[in-house]
Amino acid sequence: MSQEETKWGTVDRLLVHEGRVMLFDHTVTLPNGSPTHYEVDESIRFAAATLAISGDHVLVTRQYRYPIDRWIFDLPAGGAEDDEEPIDTARRELEEEAGIVAANLVPLHTFFLNPGRTSWPVHIFFSSESTTRGTAARDDPAEQVSTVWLRVKELDSLIAKGEIVDPALIIARTMAASRGLMPSLKSLVL
Structure with missing residues (x-):
């Protein structure tokens, strides 16, 4: 599997907003090892x-x-x-x-x-x-x-x-x- 196809690693997940929308801040590790943050709308299951x-x-x-x-x-x-x-x-x-x-x-x-x-x-x-x-x-x-x-x-x-x-x-x-x-x-x- 090439680096482009490697999944990101989740380090942490923190609820940052809860209302009509629920936003979570994910701390992730990119395939090159760099850490970053990514906000995800997890308001509903489906x-x-x-x-x-x-x-x-x-x-x-x-x-x-x-x-x-x-x-x-x-x-x-x-x-x-x-x-x-x-x-x-x-x-x-x-x-x-x-x-x-x-x-x-x-x-x-x-x-x-x-x-x-x-x-x-x-x-x-x-x-x-x-x-x-x-x-x-x-x-x-x-x-x-x-x-x-x-x-x-x-x-x-x-x-x-x-x-x-x-x-x-x-x-x-x-x-x-x-x-x-x-x-x-x-x-x-x-």
Whole structure:
């Protein structure tokens, strides 16, 4: 294994901020032996999101995202609670944010949102079977969520125009197409 492929050694890990985000300062040793510090967002164990479709429509949520100061479309999603498994988090978030109880959830893809700064994966699930509508239950006043059923063509157009900025939604759409669960992405033209 070359020096470029050698892992860093962790010497110490210290919580430096705890709020909506939990930041840890890691003291590490680089492959050349030099010590350095690296801050890592370890806020949650993982997040889970669901791409739900019904016919030629995709369920998305519309939320204000303060860090980028704009309203965006994204997927019903959130972080793990307690000892939840990813599928349980996806099911809970879909019901809390959209009032939807999915008849099925199929693992679609797992990715890391920002592997240079966060340690947690995002698990994406897919649901196409009939769903029932419950009542959305939101406990966090900072979550102002509405749900929208977009036509697949409309979603694809928004992606092509750069108006969809949520990586989980873009990745979910791409992976669903690559597995034949949704139409191909050939329509992604302006």
